[in-house]
Amino acid sequence: MSTFYGKQKNGPKGRVIPSEVIRTENHWLIGTTWTKNGSTGNKYSITMFNKGFACSCPAWKKCKHITAVEEQLAYEGDYST
Numbered sequence: 001m002s003t004f005y006g007k008q009k010n011g012p013k014g015r016v017i018p019s020e021v022i023r024t025e026n027h028w029l030i031g032t033t034w035t036k037n038g039s040t041g042n043k044y045s046i047t048m049f050n051k052g053f054a055c056s057c058p059a060w061k062k063c064k065h066i067t068a069v070e071e072q073l074a075y076e077g078d079y080s081t
C-alpha cells in the first residue's frame with residue numbers, strides 16, 4: 001500500500017483536510033494542484049490527496065482556498081485554474 005503524493009515528492013506541506021464536499025478517495029484528480037490568490041497577493045497551492053486537500057498557506061485548518069477549489073469542482077466541474 002503506497003501513498004500517492006502526486007507532484008509533491010515530499011508530501012503535503014500542510015495538513016491534509018478531509019473534504020465533506022468532494023469525495024477525494026480514489027478521485028481521478030488526486031495529485032492535481034490548483035493555485036489560488038490569497039488576500040495579501042500571495043499565491044497558494046491546493047493539492048488533492050486521497051484523504052482530502054492540502055493547502056500551502058499557513059492555516060492548518062480548512063481554509064478558504066480549499067473551499068474555493070471544492071466549490072469549483074462541485075459546481076463547475078472545472079479543474080483548471
Ligand SMILES: [Zn+2]
Pocket residue numbers: 044055056057058059063064065066
Ligand atoms: Zn489555504
